[in-house]
Amino acid sequence: MAASPTTGRGRPDSLDHMIRLTSLTRRYGRTTAVHDLTLTVRSGHVTGFLGPNGAGKSTTLRMILGLTAPTSGTVTVDGVRFRDRPRGLRHVGALLDAADVQGGRGAEAHLRALARSNGIPRSRVDATLREVGLAGVARRRVGGFSLGMRQRLGIAAALLGDPPVVLFDEPFNGLDPEGVRWVRGLFRELAGQGRTVFVSSHLMSEMEHCVDRLVVIGRGRLLADQSLAEFAATSGGSTVSVRTPQEGALTARLTAEGGVVRAEDDGTVTVTGLSAARVGDLAAAHRIPVHELVTRTPSLEQAFMALTATSVEHRAGEVAR
Ligand SMILES: Nc1ncnc2c1ncn2[C@@H]1O[C@H](COP(=O)(O)OP(=O)(O)OP(=O)(O)O)[C@@H](O)[C@H]1O
Numbered sequence: 001m002a003a004s005p006t007t008g009r010g011r012p013d014s015l016d017h018m019i020r021l022t023s024l025t026r027r028y029g030r031t032t033a034v035h036d037l038t039l040t041v042r043s044g045h046v047t048g049f050l051g052p053n054g055a056g057k058s059t060t061l062r063m064i065l066g067l068t069a070p071t072s073g074t075v076t077v078d079g080v081r082f083r084d085r086p087r088g089l090r091h092v093g094a095l096l097d098a099a100d101v102q103g104g105r106g107a108e109a110h111l112r113a114l115a116r117s118n119g120i121p122r123s124r125v126d127a128t129l130r131e132v133g134l135a136g137v138a139r140r141r142v143g144g145f146s147l148g149m150r151q152r153l154g155i156a157a158a159l160l161g162d163p164p165v166v167l168f169d170e171p172f173n174g175l176d177p178e179g180v181r182w183v184r185g186l187f188r189e190l191a192g193q194g195r196t197v198f199v200s201s202h203l204m205s206e207m208e209h210c211v212d213r214l215v216v217i218g219r220g221r222l223l224a225d226q227s228l229a230e231f232a233a234t235s236g237g238s239t240v241s242v243r244t245p246q247e248g249a250l251t252a253r254l255t256a257e258g259g260v261v262r263a264e265d266d267g268t269v270t271v272t273g274l275s276a277a278r279v280g281d282l283a284a285a286h287r288i289p290v291h292e293l294v295t296r297t298p299s300l301e302q303a304f305m306a307l308t309a310t311s312v313e314h315r316a317g318e319v320a321r
Pocket residue numbers: 028031032033051052053054055056057058059060202
């Protein structure tokens with residue numbers, strides 16, 4: 001592998017380190033945590049793995065890593081099941097649960113132990129500690145680390161083996177805004193090096209600034225598997241918001257042209273089915289004054305909420321039955 005001049009990490013040598021899920025299913029008693037998932041996660045992209053709480057994200061990641069056995073179906077990385085690989089950390093690096101570290105150890109000792117058991121050179125320990133910004137606290141007990149520092153240590157462990165495939169479960173938890181920005185940049189950099197980067201989150205707002213592909217699941221089922229641009233394009237059309245002192249007259253004209261018009265509490269009307277240009281032209285043609293004319297595109301967060309609305313396990317204010 002050729003070392004990257006900025007990070008010291010190599011560029012993965014194979015062209016496409018794909019994660020492939022085929023009819024992957026996991027049941028716990030009556031709960032189907034993951035239901036018949038078939039999808040491919042490709043290298044060179046940051047793929048967001050989104051779904052509400054309890055959607056099955058962690059279970060899926062654990063199955064990719066061979067930590068949870070599928071009830072049926074298969075999952076492979078580069079065509080090989082993870083547990084069939086010796087020295088797994090060199091192939092797939094993962095941050096699953098940042099709290100899952102022995103608190104009595106220092107960060108450096110923790111990474112050294114991982115390096116030893118995975119046949120990774122010791123020099124990688126210093127390099128990854130520097131990269132995640134923990135070099136200055138390398139000997140401090142992990143038990144005294146903040147949640148954000150633990151997340152950084154978990155990310156260091158995932159990068160330790162210089163793997164072509166990295167999985168992160170909720171990596172933004174506990175990070176401050178600077179940390180969030182750093183993680184986003186890191187993911188883009190890892191994908192830019194040709195790696196496969198698969199990142200779970202239940203918040204679209206965390207994801208939309210760093211992913212280029214999206215896999216959305218709800219109640220274990222696949223709801224979307226597309227590029228961010230495709231998701232944005234299919235996530236509900238734009239509407240036009242217009243303010244006029246002659247609402248009745250404009251509504252009549254717009255409706256006659258096939259628009260669907262809804263009066264809003266703030267005195268504007270929302271028009272669906274006509275472009276802002278068409279609305280403006282119609283108003284001008286009939287000498288109806290317009291004081292405001294705006295195209296509104298639904299946010300990705302709104303689109304995500306709409307897509308997963310029927311899959312949410314628990315809602316605030318919902319009475320348990
Ligand atoms: N070991 C287990 N035993 C029983 N049920 C489980 C187990 N692990 C997960 N589940 C159930 O499977 C479903 C999916 O859980 P999972 O943790 O994979 O979802 P998630 O999308 O990662 O959620 P979150 O965002 O809350 O972490 C949930 O209903 C959960 O209660």
